[in-house]
Amino acid sequence: MKTTHKGAYQQLTSTFSTELIKKWENKVEKWENDLSAPNPYTEPAIGNEISLILSNVSDGGILGLTLQDVRLELSKEEAAEASSSNCQTHKVSLTGFLTMGLELEDRQYVTNFIAQLLFFKKKIQVSTPS
Helix, strand or coil: CHHHHHHHHHHHHCCCCHHHHHHHHHHHHHHHHCCCCCCCCCCCCCCCHHHHHHHHCCCCCHHHCCHHHHHHHHHHHHHHHHHCCCCCCCCCCHHHHHHHHHHHHHHHHHHHHHHHHHHHHHHHHHHCCC
């Protein structure tokens, strides 16, 4: 199992710059040693880690990919599998499953955002003198 994880890690990290990998590993180690430090696994604020990642993505990389592009590619793969007489073993296709996952992630993000807005609105109302 360790060998499998190590191989997957090496394959993934080979797609990023050494500088970016070091920064990420330092953030993870800092958080693991001090849980009050910023959690590196949460969504980054736009302009921080995202700009660093965007500057390290090569031309023609994932930035030009849209959800529609992904759906189209998955549909093509499903059609190829269906024509090769591979039976679908699940009620939901791979495309449907991934789409539901992305939609769920979007809903969670929006719900979290709204909850934060309501929390700060309540906090401001409580702390504002009448």
